[in-house]
Every structure is written in C-alpha cells, then in structure tokens.
Amino acid sequence: MLPFVxxxxxxxxxxxxxxxxxxxxxxGVRPSxxxxxxxxxxxxxxxxxxxxxxxAALAAGLEPLxxxxxxxxxxxxxxxxxxxxxxxxxxxxxxxxxxxxxxxHRRVLxxxxxxxxxxxxxIVAIWGMExxxxxxxxxxxxxxxxxxxxxxxxxxTFFTNELVDALRIVDRGHIELAAMKGSWxxxxxxxQFMPSSYLEHAQDFDGDGRRDIWSxxxxxxxSIANYLRAYGWSADQTWGREVRVPAASRDRLVAxxxxxxxxxxxxxxxxxxxxxxxxxxxxxxxxxxxALPKVAxxxxxxRAGPRTYLVYGNYDALLGYNCAHAYALAVGLLADxxx
Numbered sequence: 155m156l157p158f159v160x161x162x163x164x165x166x167x168x169x170x171x172x173x174x175x176x177x178x179x180x181x182g183v184r185p186s187x188x189x190x191x192x193x194x195x196x197x198x199x200x201x202x203x204x205x206x207x208x209x210a211a212l213a214a215g216l217e218p219l220x221x222x223x224x225x226x227x228x229x230x231x232x233x234x235x236x237x238x239x240x241x242x243x244x245x246x247x248x249x250x251x252x253x254x255x256x257x258x259h260r261r262v263l264x265x266x267x268x269x270x271x272x273x274x275x276x277i278v279a280i281w282g283m284e285x286x287x288x289x290x291x292x293x294x295x296x297x298x299x300x301x302x303x304x305x306x307x308x309x310x311t312f313f314t315n316e317l318v319d320a321l322r323i324v325d326r327g328h329i330e331l332a333a334m335k336g337s338w339x340x341x342x343x344x345x346q347f348m349p350s351s352y353l354e355h356a357q358d359f360d361g362d363g364r365r366d367i368w369s370x371x372x373x374x375x376x377s378i379a380n381y382l383r384a385y386g387w388s389a390d391q392t393w394g395r396e397v398r399v400p401a402a403s404r405d406r407l408v409a410x411x412x413x414x415x416x417x418x419x420x421x422x423x424x425x426x427x428x429x430x431x432x433x434x435x436x437x438x439x440x441x442x443x444x445a446l447p448k449v450a451x452x453x454x455x456x457r458a459g460p461r462t463y464l465v466y467g468n469y470d471a472l473l474g475y476n477c478a479h480a481y482a483l484a485v486g487l488l489a490d491x492x493x
Contacts, residue, residue, distance in 0.1 A: 187218050190305045194317060203321045210331055211297045211321055218302040219294065225338035226303060236458040239480035240487065243283065249491045252282050256492050262372050266359065270379035271389035275492035279485045280378050280475060284346040291343050291368055292336035296320050300340040300349075316340055319349035328352075328365055343367030344374040345381070355381040385474030386467055391451055393472060393486040394465030398439045404457055407436055411455065418477035424465065427452035433464060458483060 185193070191212050198208050234242065256263065256278045263274035278287075285291050300317035304310050320340070324331050336342040340349065345367045347356060356365035359376035366373045399407065411425040430446045430453055438455075440446060446464075453464040458479055472482035 184305065184307055187216075187301075187305055188214075191216055191301060194301060194304070194314065197314065198318050198321055201318050201322075203318065204325050207321050207325050207331070211324065212301070216298060216301065218305060219298060222294065222299050222302045222338045223306050226306070226308070234480065236480045236483065237460070240484055243484050244488055244491070248282065249488065251287060252278055252488055252492050255282070255287050259371060259375070263375060266372070266375040266379050270376065270383050272379040272382055272387060273389075273489065273493075275489040276382070276387075276393075276485070277375050277378050278492060279488040280382075281344060281374065282488065283481065283485055284341075284378075285344040288344045288371070288374070292338075292341065292346075294336060294338060296334045296336040296340050296342060296349070297331070299336065299338065303340065313340070316349045319353055323349055323352060328356075329368065333368070344371075345377045347377065347381075351381065352377075355384060381475065382471045385471040387471040388467055391466050391468055393468040393482075393489070394453065394456075394463050396441050397433075397446070397462055397464050398441050398443060399455075399462045400437065403437060404462060407438070407455060408457070410436070414454070418473065420473055420477045420479050420482070421470065423479065424454040424456055427454045427467075429453075430464070438462075438464065 184190075195208050195212050198212070199205070252275075256274055259278075260274070263277060266272070266277065267274050281287060297317060297320055300313050300320060304313035304317060317340075320334065323329060324334065334342065337346060341347060342349070342352060343366075345356075347367060352365070352367065355377055356367055357373055357376035357380050358365045359372040360366075360370050362370070364370075364373075365377070367377050408425055411428055414422050414424050414426055416422070430449055430451070433453065433455070434446045438446060451466055453466050454469075456463040456465050456469075456479065463483070469482060469486065472485050473479075475485075476482070
C-alpha cells in the first residue's frame with residue numbers, strides 16, 4: 155500500500171505473462187508515449203483484460219503527467235530526515251483528530267479489530283497517515299498515472315503490472331473507470347492501496363458486494379487490518395519502544411549483533427532480532443533508565459537519527475505497508491499516542 159500522503163508501494167512477484175513482452179523503456183530506449191500505450195494495450199489483452207476496458211482506459215490521446223514523475227523523485231519519506239518527518243506529521247492537531255476518529259468510529263473499529271486481530275488505534279493511525287482520515291484519497295486518474303510511471307522507466311515492470319491490475323479491478327466491476335482516482339503513485343482510496351494490493355487484500359466488510367476502499371469505512375478499516383495481518387501482525391505484541399543507549403555504544407552494539415542481510419532497504423538497516431535479555435545485558439534500557447521487560451520475544455535495534463528503538467515483528471508488518479522507517483515509526487508512535 156503510498157501516501158502517499160505516505161506511499162504504499164509493495165513489490166510483488168511479477169507474473170510470467172508480463173515477462174514475455176517488456177516495454178522498450180525497460181531496455182533503455184524510451185518510445186513515444188503513444189507508442190508505449192500501444193504496447194500496454196497489447197500486454198493488457200494478453201493478460202485477459204476485456205477489449206472494452208482497454209479501449210476506454212487506454213484511448214488515443216492519453217498524455218503523460220509530468221507532475222507524477224516529479225513527485226516520485228521527491229517522496230517525503232526519503233527526502234526528509236526521520237525527525238523532520240515525525241515533527242511534520244505528528245502534530246498536536248493530527249493526534250487529537252486521530253483520538254476523535256477512534257472514538258467516533260469505535261463500534262465498527264471494534265468489530266474489525268475482533269475479526270482481524272488489529273488494535274483499533276493501529277488501524278486509525280494508518281488510515282490517518284494514508285489519507286488524512288479519509289480527506290485525501292487522490293485526485294489523479296489511476297490509469298494515466300500508472301502509464302506515466304511505467305513509461306518513465308525507472309520501475310517500468312512494476313508500474314506496468316500495477317496498471318494491468320488496475321484494469322482488472324475495473325473489469326471486475328469494483329469501481330467505474332472515471333471514479334478510479336488515486337495519488338501520484340497510483341495508490342487508491344482511503345487505504346491507499348496499489349492495484350495489486352487491492353486485488354489481494356481489500357475486503358467487503360459491510361457486505362454490499364463491493365470492496366469499496368473509497369467510501370465505505372467498514373471496508374477501509376477491514377482492508378487495512380487484513381493487509382497488516384497478511385504481513386504478520388501479531389495480536390499479542392506491540393510494535394516497539396524507544397530505548398536508551400549511550401551514543402558511544404550504538405555503533406558497537408550494531409556491529410556486535412549484526413544487520414539483517416535481506417529485505418527492503420529499511421529492513422536491512424535493522425539489526426538482527428535477539429531476545430530482550432541480550433539487549434539488557436548489552437546495556438540497553440528504557441528511556442526512563444529502567445530495565446527492559448522480561449519477555450522472551452526477540453527485538454531488533456533501530457537507529458533513527460538521535461533516537462534508538464527496539465522493534466518487534468509487528469514493526470516489520472508496518473514496513474510491509476510502506477518500507478520507510480519514517481513512515482513505520484510515525485504509525486507506531488501515533489498509535490501509542492491515540493492510546
């Protein structure tokens with residue numbers, strides 16, 4: 155799921171059908187946009203999209219959106235420092251709105267929480283980060299946005315795949331093409347799902363036969379919860395906590411435990427997860443200087459600017475929504491402040 159807002163770009167396994175014909179942009183020779191759209195039409199047809207949908211979505215005269223490319227290269231999660239990002243997002247008014255929304259929608263949030271095992275405050279925190287509590291769901295045509303990003307070429311295969319999935323959503327009648335609006339990255343609705351994430355995780359919680367992440371709050375909340383559950387959220391633990399580590403010891407601790415060797419960039423910036431007792435023995439303490447809780451679950455160390463955190467498996471689930479520490483920390487800290 156990019157707001158985007160914070161952008162939720164989850165890289166998924168690519169289908170074999172797409173690999174048979176990669177756009178020329180991926181080979182370093184970018185065709186005209188109109189020629190590229192013709193290639194997209196062929197790929198969509200090969201993937202089983204109805205001709206009527208292709209004709210409506212990829213009509214002659216479709217133009218690229220330069221602002222989309224500009225936004226793709228200046229994401230707040232990567233341009234700002236973690237401290238700057240947290241200060242900008244977690245304002246007093248934003249936290250107050252999150253608390254109000256949690257109370258306002260307490261009944262349906264409770265129902266979703268009971269079914270999916272996600273705390274209401276975490277669902278609301280992601281909802282707030284993604285769409286400002288439903289106030290921003292995107293104004294750009296999703297198909298045109300994804301076609302632009304695929305043509306631009308930096309992640310041609312990924313965005314081409316997402317475009318075909320967007321056409322599949324229209325094909326299945328989940329939303330009309332004209333109403334399919336999203337962010338600069340093609341993320342859709344109040345959950346800001348990419349089309350592939352929508353197809354895999356979106357839910358029809360209100361039972362009306364549509365997975366409506368644009369206007370149905372029950373569907374929005376359930377879709378967010380289902381996404382995090384799929385990425386391993388565990389109901390019996392929190393996401394993490396800030397801890398105290400002597401500044402001179404941080405590099406030594408990281409070197410001693412070692413960094414992860416796989417995952418996205420943010421995941422590889424975490425240490426390997428070890429039991430809290432081991433961190434305790436290495437001198438890590440709570441921010442108040444007290445001993446760490448005596449629990450068996452392992453935790454990884456995260457250095458984020460001047461602050462240090464111990465994070466659990468649920469933090470990895472947050473990174474699954476948007477693999478940027480600024481984003482995942484903002485969600486976790488907002489959820490804590492809601493509580």
